[in-house]
Amino acid sequence: MIPSSHKQRISITVDSQLLESIDRLTDNRSQVVEAALRLWYQQQIEEQLRQSYQQQTPQQQQFDGDWSELAQTELEEINSEPQPNE
Numbered sequence: 232m233i234p235s236s237h238k239q240r241i242s243i244t245v246d247s248q249l250l251e252s253i254d255r256l257t258d259n260r261s262q263v264v265e266a267a268l269r270l271w272y273q274q275q276i277e278e279q280l281r282q283s284y285q286q287q288t289p290q291q292q293q294f295d296g297d298w299s300e301l302a303q304t305e306l307e308e309i310n311s312e313p314q315p316n317e
Contacts, residue, residue, distance in 0.1 A: 238261075241264075243264065
């Protein structure tokens with residue numbers, strides 16, 4: 232998700248005690264709500280990935296694991312090579 236400088240105004244209903252607690256910690260409610268929404272979104276994506284992975288056959292999981300190991304090894308080799316300006 233790419234951060235956008237374009238913001239949209241929304242209206243939400245929140246438990247009053249929760250809001251009081253948040254107000255004691257910050258004066259920027261919008262920033263708190265946006266951070267909470269980003270966290271929620273990330274958790275939803277992770278759960279979808281987890282469910283998708285759990286539905287794979289053992290062979291598919293092995294294939295993914297093998298590719299993951301190969302990619303990690305290749306990245307480590309690339310990162311260990313001297314850079315042109317070093």
